[in-house]
Amino acid sequence: MPCDEFLENVCHGYCKLSFDGMPSPVDAFKDVPQQAEKQLQIYDPFISAVNGGNGQPRCPGIKFTHAPSRAEEQGVGWLQPDVMGFSDDMKISEKSKSTASVEHMGYAEIFVEVKRSPDNDIFMDPPENVKHDEHLFILNPSSLSSKEELKIATEALGQNVAYAAEILARQHRRFLISMSMSGSRMRFLLWDRSGVLVTESFDLHEHPEILCKFLWWFSHSSYNARGYDLTVRMSVNEKEEKMFKDAMTKHVKEQLLLCTSKEDAMRLGRNEMQVAQYMARIEDDKKCLMEALRDHYQPGSVIAADVFHEAQDDEGKVKTQVERVLVSCPVTSPKSVASRGTRGYWTMFADGSVGFLKDTWRHAGEGFEQEGKTIWYLNEHNVQNVPNVVCHGDVKERRKDDKKPQTTVVHRYNNADWVCRGTAHRNDEDEIVDNNARRRKIKVRGRIHYRLVLDIAGYKLQYFSDSHELLHGTRDVLTAMIDAYSADKIHRGQSTTNIILYRRPGEERRIGYLIDWKFGCDVSHPPGDRLWRINGTWQFMSANVLDGDDTYRHVVEDDMEALLYIVLDCAARWSEQDEGINWLRTSFWFLGENVTMDGVSMGGSGKLMNKLNRKYTKDLKFTCQPLQDWLNAALDLNNPVGPAELGSYPPQWTLERLAKLWDDALAKPFDNMPDRIEHEIPGVEAQTQYRVSNVSVDSCVIKDQEDPRSREQGVATPVANGGKQREGEPDSGRGEERNRQGSASVDQPEASGSAAQDTMDFDAEKDTTNAVREKSDLRKRRASSLVDNERTKKTRNISPRVKASTSEKLSRTHQQSSEVGPSGQMLPPQLQASGSGMQVGPTEDVPLRRSSRSRRPPQRLTTVNVPALAARRISSKRLFNKQ
Numbered sequence: 001m002p003c004d005e006f007l008e009n010v011c012h013g014y015c016k017l018s019f020d021g022m023p024s025p026v027d028a029f030k031d032v033p034q035q036a037e038k039q040l041q042i043y044d045p046f047i048s049a050v051n052g053g054n055g056q057p058r059c060p061g062i063k064f065t066h067a068p069s070r071a072e073e074q075g076v077g078w079l080q081p082d083v084m085g086f087s088d089d090m091k092i093s094e095k096s097k098s099t100a101s102v103e104h105m106g107y108a109e110i111f112v113e114v115k116r117s118p119d120n121d122i123f124m125d126p127p128e129n130v131k132h133d134e135h136l137f138i139l140n141p142s143s144l145s146s147k148e149e150l151k152i153a154t155e156a157l158g159q160n161v162a163y164a165a166e167i168l169a170r171q172h173r174r175f176l177i178s179m180s181m182s183g184s185r186m187r188f189l190l191w192d193r194s195g196v197l198v199t200e201s202f203d204l205h206e207h208p209e210i211l212c213k214f215l216w217w218f219s220h221s222s223y224n225a226r227g228y229d230l231t232v233r234m235s236v237n238e239k240e241e242k243m244f245k246d247a248m249t250k251h252v253k254e255q256l257l258l259c260t261s262k263e264d265a266m267r268l269g270r271n272e273m274q275v276a277q278y279m280a281r282i283e284d285d286k287k288c289l290m291e292a293l294r295d296h297y298q299p300g301s302v303i304a305a306d307v308f309h310e311a312q313d314d315e316g317k318v319k320t321q322v323e324r325v326l327v328s329c330p331v332t333s334p335k336s337v338a339s340r341g342t343r344g345y346w347t348m349f350a351d352g353s354v355g356f357l358k359d360t361w362r363h364a365g366e367g368f369e370q371e372g373k374t375i376w377y378l379n380e381h382n383v384q385n386v387p388n389v390v391c392h393g394d395v396k397e398r399r400k401d402d403k404k405p406q407t408t409v410v411h412r413y414n415n416a417d418w419v420c421r422g423t424a425h426r427n428d429e430d431e432i433v434d435n436n437a438r439r440r441k442i443k444v445r446g447r448i449h450y451r452l453v454l455d456i457a458g459y460k461l462q463y464f465s466d467s468h469e470l471l472h473g474t475r476d477v478l479t480a481m482i483d484a485y486s487a488d489k490i491h492r493g494q495s496t497t498n499i500i501l502y503r504r505p506g507e508e509r510r511i512g513y514l515i516d517w518k519f520g521c522d523v524s525h526p527p528g529d530r531l532w533r534i535n536g537t538w539q540f541m542s543a544n545v546l547d548g549d550d551t552y553r554h555v556v557e558d559d560m561e562a563l564l565y566i567v568l569d570c571a572a573r574w575s576e577q578d579e580g581i582n583w584l585r586t587s588f589w590f591l592g593e594n595v596t597m598d599g600v601s602m603g604g605s606g607k608l609m610n611k612l613n614r615k616y617t618k619d620l621k622f623t624c625q626p627l628q629d630w631l632n633a634a635l636d637l638n639n640p641v642g643p644a645e646l647g648s649y650p651p652q653w654t655l656e657r658l659a660k661l662w663d664d665a666l667a668k669p670f671d672n673m674p675d676r677i678e679h680e681i682p683g684v685e686a687q688t689q690y691r692v693s694n695v696s697v698d699s700c701v702i703k704d705q706e707d708p709r710s711r712e713q714g715v716a717t718p719v720a721n722g723g724k725q726r727e728g729e730p731d732s733g734r735g736e737e738r739n740r741q742g743s744a745s746v747d748q749p750e751a752s753g754s755a756a757q758d759t760m761d762f763d764a765e766k767d768t769t770n771a772v773r774e775k776s777d778l779r780k781r782r783a784s785s786l787v788d789n790e791r792t793k794k795t796r797n798i799s800p801r802v803k804a805s806t807s808e809k810l811s812r813t814h815q816q817s818s819e820v821g822p823s824g825q826m827l828p829p830q831l832q833a834s835g836s837g838m839q840v841g842p843t844e845d846v847p848l849r850r851s852s853r854s855r856r857p858p859q860r861l862t863t864v865n866v867p868a869l870a871a872r873r874i875s876s877k878r879l880f881n882k883q
Helices: 003-010 040-051 098-106 148-171 208-220 238-256 262-268 274-278 284-292 371-380 467-486 555-574 605-613 626-637 655-666 738-743
Strands: 063-067 083-087 090-094 110-115 174-181 184-190 195-198 233-236 301-312 316-326 330-332 342-347 354-363 387-396 425-426 431-437 447-454 499-503 510-514 531-533 592-597 600-603 691-697 702-706 716-718
Touching: 003 184, 003 208, 003 467, 040 063, 040 110, 040 174, 040 208, 063 605, 083 098, 098 555, 110 148, 148 174, 148 184, 184 208, 238 342, 238 354, 262 274, 262 284, 301 354, 301 447, 316 387, 330 425, 342 425, 371 387, 371 447, 447 600, 467 499, 467 510, 467 555, 467 626, 467 655, 555 626, 555 655, 600 605, 605 626
Parallel strands: 110 174
Antiparallel strands: 063 083, 083 110, 090 716, 174 184, 184 195, 233 301, 301 316, 301 387, 316 342, 330 342, 342 354, 354 447, 387 447, 425 431, 499 510, 531 691, 592 600, 691 702
């Protein structure tokens, strides 16, 4: 992209900005060498020039700095940008070496990646005699004369992507601007959830005015122009925060059945023996509650997010209502840039009840329905075991009366004449060479920021307590599938992360709920009704879906097979077995197996082989006999031992037959419960990330999204009046006192009796995958069980506290009007209640600079086997009474 077009079209307000008072750009970067032996010889003079050693900073209010080179861990995934810009009103607490790397990126306004020579540039601008649409712009072999240079450039590309992904995950943003510097040559980059825009390069010696004007604009631009999402802000009401903490505490205790007092023991125990058992657990459960609460609440970091809900007034007119919900720590965090960028939170309603907020970037364009509308349709058709929609809608730019939703920027330039579409291939000598005869089909699809609030919040299926709950929870999901099928809907995206276990008030066991209906569609949908050939999580998709046939139409039988693989995967990982488990290392291959042919990824051969002769499941011997019987019967029902015909299913593979098989298994006695075990499988992590794949038919490129794991945020303290205050904007140091009271350093000991500070902890959750592999294969980071050197070492070999119990809380009904359509539904009382601290407050144009990363749920052994209860139909008309 030409630099002038980037500045004029992307940098909002640039054309109207006055540059009076800007220091002269002449010789602004004269001390920056064209190339150097070491990178510090580039960024040291650059930082000095930008910060203004002569007292005239070129970006007032933003201080550029070089952070420590790397954390204690080695590898590409642990590096940080060479140069980052921080607002003057933010003071980054000094942390230990192990926490310095990614923590600071949660507060960065902008970053600069520096390479010592133009030869290491990731990109290559097209020569004057070459057309843009025939030119290879990224990792062009013509500009990389050796494999070593290609390796360096590939690593640099991965580093830039990793930095952008980390900042976008930690900050609530619409987009992020960064710079790439190779010697004295500079480029601007804009990152959002649809991709990245990259400008042509310019030399700081020949055209210093380009960078000088950009920095001046960046300094004087609004937070909105810098890409922040101003619909999320800190909650400044201490009463709200206390209400939030109390609500999360109560909900965690209900869901995990924790006993933290004598009163709890008397309430939970059915007899004297059980009361005594509960009494003996009080101290341990207090510690478990503290750990569990950290997953959803961080002191001083309760934030308010606006949900823009379309509702009909008394006159039948559709109006947008802005509803304010409170959240703190996400249970899921995005790990990539060009993705939905989904965050998930437990949220508190006005009456103190707890629900779930999904913050995501949905696909724009025709044919992409809002997920909330699909779920609302299911609610209106009384589909069991599907959460109720409280409110939902596209996020507006800034204000209630703003009709324009937040959308991505990059996709708008799909058809620009400067887009480079050249390709490359490997020759017989395994060298990458240009292939200008073949042009890439670039399909950067636009996304719209979207929020959805559901009425329940629970734990993922993978945290089931025993085989009984595993089968019962998945049977509940089958009930949801049957009801949805009767309502002419199928899910098309089952996975262990799309099934949650939730204890309804007043019931003894947790119910399995089927969530995440973004791929949901009509049963009679035509083949190819989406832009992808494959939807869902690769490990659990049926062999027919994975076969690679673009004309195949996803049917309910595929969802049934996916549910079979979900139970198989969970049982193999966490249920007790009679035989050794060393063979599981290769057995898991058949779920995730895939190959690439002609640029198209496909799989399913391992699953077909297992249908043929049970090669990968015949040695599974579970100690729970009902589970073993269910598995054998379900595999035979799906396909009796023998060849499987692709594209079809045996006539007996029906919802009714599968439901009866499930009920027969649940009717059997489940002895020796609980039977959950954390298997130590050679080469297979207990929390192996799931590969969520969308294969594009047009580009034939597979995009991976891995199940997010724990990341916690660092601590920063605003310095009141420490930086320049823009005209018309409130003082960004307003929260100093609040943060001083609610924040703690990662090196401080955890306070007893209160929730521990949710801080960034590198040693606690180490990345085990690199951010970059050869061939630009960016992978996300994964958590491990180690903890910070200054803290007590904890183990992760016990299962979650998931006992079923009877709650004293009465069932509530959700008041909804079935006469109003999905987009015109009136809001339930929990968002209409007054006097509860949940009313819409004034929108402040100050960004929330940081965002917590997700953590893993607490883990404990269950000790009581509770008899199974039949799933009850949950009404879609539920009222949240004000408590």
